[in-house]
Amino acid sequence: MLSFNLTSIVNLIGFLVFMLFLYKLLYKPYFDMTDKRKNEVEKNLNEAERLRINAQEAKEKAEKEYEDIKNQKSEILKDAEEQAKKIISEAKDEAEIQKDKIIEKAETSAVEIKNEAMKDIQAKVVTMALTVSSMILKEKLDQKANEELIRRALSNLNEKGDQL
Numbered sequence: 671m672l673s674f675n676l677t678s679i680v681n682l683i684g685f686l687v688f689m690l691f692l693y694k695l696l697y698k699p700y701f702d703m704t705d706k707r708k709n710e711v712e713k714n715l716n717e718a719e720r721l722r723i724n725a726q727e728a729k730e731k732a733e734k735e736y737e738d739i740k741n742q743k744s745e746i747l748k749d750a751e752e753q754a755k756k757i758i759s760e761a762k763d764e765a766e767i768q769k770d771k772i773i774e775k776a777e778t779s780a781v782e783i784k785n786e787a788m789k790d791i792q793a794k795v796v797t798m799a800l801t802v803s804s805m806i807l808k809e810k811l812d813q814k815a816n817e818e819l820i821r822r823a824l825s826n827l828n829e830k831g832d833q834l
């Protein structure tokens with residue numbers, strides 16, 4: 671059966687002291703180190719997850735800002751096109767008004783020139799008629815000579831009228 675002697679008790683005490691020694695020097699520091707490493711790994715994983723979430727939020731924010739900028743660009747281009755069309759339309763309207771003014775001035779000028787030419791022609795016709803009349807009266811010619819003189823005067827009048 672079991673017998674306990676002093677050697678067994680000393681061995682038992684030695685074994686317990688050895689176990690205590692192992693616990694204090696190896697077991698406890700080993701498990702403290704593994705717990706510390708485990709906590710550090712968990713901390714790093716949590717930090718990585720937090721950074722991933724922050725990166726995802728930053729990415730979403732950047733994408734939203736990109737879309738906003740893209741929409742603003744589209745609106746600015748649309749406004750610019752509308753402004754350009756408006757400016758072109760206003761320029762066309764102004765050009766049309768200027769064209770009408772120039773045409774009106776040209777027509778007025780043409781009418782004035784025509785009226786002056788008519789007055790000049792009338793004055794020349796009156797002068798020629800007076801000249802023909804005075805020639806008829808001066809020469810006191812017979813009817814045939816008067817007719818010849820009137821034909822020459824009318825022929826001169828036609829030639830001068832063609833020159834105008």
